[in-house]
Amino acid sequence: MPPFKDEQIIIIAPGSETTLAQLGLPESFTPARLRVRSRMFPAEKQGEWEPYKVRRKQATPGETSEKPADATNGAETVNGDDEVEYEEDRVTEEGAVWPIKEGKIVNWSCFFALITHVYNSLNPPFHTPILLIAQPGWTPREHEKLTQFFFEKFKTPAFSILDAAMATSWAYGVHTATIVDVGKDKVDVTAISEFIPHTQGRVIALSGCGGEALTQGLFAKLQSKGFTREMCEQLKKSPICEILPAGTPLPGTEGAAAQDTKPAAAASTGAPGSGPAAAVATIGNAPGGPVEDTEVGDDTIPEEHEGVLDVASIVAGGKMNEYLAKKEKEKQEKANAKKKGGEAPATAAKPVRLPNSKREKATFMYEDHALLDTLKNMNLGSKGVAEAQAALDEGRKRSQDGAGDGEPSSAVDANDSGSGAIRREIEVGVERFMAADDGVLERISDAIHRAISSVDEVNKRSELWDSLIVCGNGGRVRGFKEALLSTIQSRYVISPSSATIFTSEIPSNITTPAGTGANTPQPQLPPHGGPSQVNPLLLAATTAQNPYLPPGGNPLIPGMPGLNAHSSHGQTPTSVKLVRPPEYFPEWKEVGFDESAFLGAQVAAKVIFVVDQGQSKGYMTRPDYNDQGPTGIHDYSL
Numbered sequence: 001m002p003p004f005k006d007e008q009i010i011i012i013a014p015g016s017e018t019t020l021a022q023l024g025l026p027e028s029f030t031p032a033r034l035r036v037r038s039r040m041f042p043a044e045k046q047g048e049w050e051p052y053k054v055r056r057k058q059a060t061p062g063e064t065s066e067k068p069a070d071a072t073n074g075a076e077t078v079n080g081d082d083e084v085e086y087e088e089d090r091v092t093e094e095g096a097v098w099p100i101k102e103g104k105i106v107n108w109s110c111f112f113a114l115i116t117h118v119y120n121s122l123n124p125p126f127h128t129p130i131l132l133i134a135q136p137g138w139t140p141r142e143h144e145k146l147t148q149f150f151f152e153k154f155k156t157p158a159f160s161i162l163d164a165a166m167a168t169s170w171a172y173g174v175h176t177a178t179i180v181d182v183g184k185d186k187v188d189v190t191a192i193s194e195f196i197p198h199t200q201g202r203v204i205a206l207s208g209c210g211g212e213a214l215t216q217g218l219f220a221k222l223q224s225k226g227f228t229r230e231m232c233e234q235l236k237k238s239p240i241c242e243i244l245p246a247g248t249p250l251p252g253t254e255g256a257a258a259q260d261t262k263p264a265a266a267a268s269t270g271a272p273g274s275g276p277a278a279a280v281a282t283i284g285n286a287p288g289g290p291v292e293d294t295e296v297g298d299d300t301i302p303e304e305h306e307g308v309l310d311v312a313s314i315v316a317g318g319k320m321n322e323y324l325a326k327k328e329k330e331k332q333e334k335a336n337a338k339k340k341g342g343e344a345p346a347t348a349a350k351p352v353r354l355p356n357s358k359r360e361k362a363t364f365m366y367e368d369h370a371l372l373d374t375l376k377n378m379n380l381g382s383k384g385v386a387e388a389q390a391a392l393d394e395g396r397k398r399s400q401d402g403a404g405d406g407e408p409s410s411a412v413d414a415n416d417s418g419s420g421a422i423r424r425e426i427e428v429g430v431e432r433f434m435a436a437d438d439g440v441l442e443r444i445s446d447a448i449h450r451a452i453s454s455v456d457e458v459n460k461r462s463e464l465w466d467s468l469i470v471c472g473n474g475g476r477v478r479g480f481k482e483a484l485l486s487t488i489q490s491r492y493v494i495s496p497s498s499a500t501i502f503t504s505e506i507p508s509n510i511t512t513p514a515g516t517g518a519n520t521p522q523p524q525l526p527p528h529g530g531p532s533q534v535n536p537l538l539l540a541a542t543t544a545q546n547p548y549l550p551p552g553g554n555p556l557i558p559g560m561p562g563l564n565a566h567s568s569h570g571q572t573p574t575s576v577k578l579v580r581p582p583e584y585f586p587e588w589k590e591v592g593f594d595e596s597a598f599l600g601a602q603v604a605a606k607v608i609f610v611v612d613q614g615q616s617k618g619y620m621t622r623p624d625y626n627d628q629g630p631t632g633i634h635d636y637s638l
Contacts, residue, residue, distance in 0.1 A: 004129050004158070004609045011601045012118060013133040013164075014038060016100045016184040017211075017473065019114065020598050023122040025610075029602045030587040031595065034121055039096040040110050049113035052088040053095065091369055091421075102186040102205045103135040105142065112149060119154060129158035129619065131605045133167055133597055136181075136188045136204045144630035151625045160619035162604055162638060164597045165190035165197055168471055171593065171600030172579050176460060177467040178452060180444065180484075181597070182475035185210045187444055189451040193460050195638075201454020203447040211236070211474030214435040221431040231366055231426065236477055238364035240356055241432045243441075243479040245486035250430045252360040361429050367421035435477060441487040449492055452573075465573035471596045481578065488576050495574065604638055 007024040013032070020032035040049040099111035130150055134143065143161055150159050165179040165188065175195050181188040187210060189203035218232040218241070227235075235241050244250075356362060452464045470481045581593045588599055608618030620636040628635075 003613045004127075006606070006610060008125065008128050009605050009609050010119075010122060010124055010128050010130045011133070011598065011605055012115065012130065013595075013598050013601065014100060014111070014115070014135075015473075016098065016103060016186075019118055020595065021118045021122060022598075022602075023124050023128070025602055025606055028587060029585055029599055031591050032598050034118065036114075036118060036121065037093075037096075038100055038114060039093065039098045040113050040117070041096055047109065049097075049110055049117075051117045052090050053092050054086055055089055100135075102207055103137040103183060103188065104205065105138070108145075112153075115149075116153070126155070127157055128154075129160075129609050130154065130156045131160050131162060131601055131609075131619075133164050133601050134161045135164055136190060136202065137186075140634060143633055147620065147625070147633040148630040151622065151630075155622075157622050158609065158614070158619045159625075159633075160608060160636065160638075161633065162601055163190075163197060164188070165192060166195070166638060167597040167600035167604060168469055169195065169600065170603045171582070171596040172469055173582060174467060174469075174579055176463050177469050177579060178448060178464045180448060180468060180470045180472075180475075182444075182470065182472035182480075183210045184474055185212050187447065187472075187474075189444075189447045191451050191455050191464050193455065193457060193464070198451075198455050200456070201451050203451050206443065206447050209440050209443050209447075210472075211476075213438075213440050214474070214477055217435045217438050217440070218431065220438070221434050222428070230369075234366050235364055235426075235428060235432060236435060239478060240362040240364050240428065241435060241477060242356055243436050243477055243483040244357060244433050245479070245483050246441075246490050247486075248357070250433055251358050252430060357433075361427055362432065363425050363427045365423045366426045368424050369421045436480075436483065441484050442491070444484060445488045445491055448488065462573065462575075466575055466577045467579050468576060469579050469596070471594055473594050476592070476594050485576060485578060492573055493576055494572050608638065 006026075009023075009025055011020075011022050011032075013020040015038055017038060019036050019038045021034040021036070022032050023034075036051070040051060041053050042048075043050045097107060097110045099105060099107040099114055105111050132146065132150070134146075138146075146161070147159060150156055164181060168179045168181070169175070169177050169192050176193050179188070179190045179192060181190075186205040186207055187203070188205065191198045191202070215229065215233050215236050218235055219227065219229050222232060222235075448468070452461050455461055455464065468485070470484060475481065475484075581589070581596075583589075585599065588596075593599070604618075608614070608616070612618055614621065617636050618638050620633055624632055624636070
């Protein structure tokens with residue numbers, strides 16, 4: 001078969017939340033060029049699907065909208081003599097069907113429609129090989145079903161399936177690693193040794209530990225304050241949401257106050273001094289949010305509700321003008337206070353800006369799609385909706401005034417995203433640090449320990465602990481990786497120099513080793529050929545690097561291993577480390593390596609389709625499929 005060219009190769013990575021795809025391999029590998037939501041909408045015809053919600057276009061005031069809707073595929077239809085227009089709503093997810101849940105395909109008809117939509121969006125030429133990134137939860141029978149679909153639907157000349165964990169190891173360029181893939185509703189943990197995934201002990205689709213679990217953790221803490229699930233989802237993605245390492249006190253607690261009184265802590269936060277008085281002054285002067293002079297709190301909230309203000313109900317209740325007048329009055333008061341404050345002496349101390357983990361309260365910009373839908377349903381017309389949106393959009397005013405000191409760039413970029421949503425500024429307390437308080441990190445740590453402990457090659461376990469790779473969009477919350485590493489270290493890591501590791505199991509008839517070596521236990525012959533009473537951990541520590549021990553084993557202790565038989569502790573790690581991301585992909589360094597499986601698929605596609613050209617049977621060709629059928633896909637892998 002003639003070699004394929006870089007511009008001909010298609011890579012598709014289906015996910016529970018987002019599906020990534022790309023046509024062609026650039027000279028320098030880049031993040032996926034096509035990103036689509038992994039959901040479809042039922043079409044009017046039974047069994048067919050649409051990529052977006054198709055609904056009747058909103059009528060302007062004075063126009064009738066009582067005629068039945070009989071649109072198909074988002075096009076305009078004619079009912080009688082009048083023409084009715086329909087539009088695609090690219091924002092709403094009402095009525096959407098998600099074919100992948102917890103990494104498993106639950107609706108095959110919808111999944112095939114999603115893949116077809118992605119393929120058509122790429123608009124590839126005829127001669128295009130396809131590389132599909134498979135989730136660990138897909139069975140061999142499902143691999144055969146996918147092979148049949150791609151060969152018969154798209155007439156592809158070559159097809160290959162790459163395991164997501166293997167793709168991540170290709171991206172990082174490591175042959176032995178533990179891949180922790182944090183998705184939307186699940187976590188997969190795979191131990192890879194010499195580019196071979198260990199299926200025994202592999203943790204697949206660990207539920208209740210993905211990004212959705214973090215959202216629900218925030219929702220459980222903030223629901224009583226008027227927060228919705230969508231608010232918590234956007235809060236999770238904002239820079240003010242953070243997962244603190246184990247044992248870190250929350251701001252405003254006694255432990256945090258004690259830390260602030262220490263001179264080292266005061267110096268690290270830039271405080272002007274140390275001691276209780278300085279700590280109290282610093283906490284009192286902490287800004288309320290990312291923007292300087294922004295006041296968001298009880299003064300903008302009705303007395304009967306101390307949580308998030310329900311602006312949608314105010315607007316729908318006909319009190320929009322009253323609400324806007326109140327907001328304008330508050331804005332004027334802020335301007336007057338700022339002007340009056342500007343006349344103060346220049347010698348006044350400027351409030352110290354604390355990091356997010358030291359602030360009790362902070363604000364984030366919430367894109368309110370529900371409020372925009374409320375305005376559309378009020379029959380205000382296009383002009384009226386635009387005017388109301390401009391008046392209610394706090395994010396637009398904020399971008400015009402400019403970001404404050406320390407303002408995250410993402411908050412300003414969201415104003416120009418073109419999403420059409422109304423942005424509101426919402427204040428959050430220390431609940432923003434509690435997304436993983438329900439044991440998410442502990443369950444993931446246990447899964448990692450389980451997966452590594454199941455590896456038969458005991459001498460590889462230490463390397464697996466020192467080669468952790470945490471990826472997946474579900475773990476993009478600020479501080480997630482650091483907090484997970486801290487949790488693992490607190491639960492499983494032991495110090496190899498700890499005395500208890502050598503003395504806890506030593507029999508009472510053997511003295512404890514002294515620093516001079518005088519009391520080091522001497523090898524004893526076991527009675528009648530039975531097991532030795534010497535602590536195996538002590539023996540491993542004292543003989544593993546002993547050059548005088550014969551390679552065949554210790555002749556004095558039958559059954560004991562010989563030289564270099566123990567290189568590490570098999571069950572409990574002495575260190576845990578994260579693998580450093582590669583340095584030679586500049587486009588990926590800017591966005592992060594959470595979607596590293598797609599990067600690894602690009603590297604693998606370059607190797608098997610262009611460089612190797614199928615000599616190592618990395619992909620299945622069309623003639624192979626005609627001869628062997630879908631079951632032959634198991635003979636072709638990386």
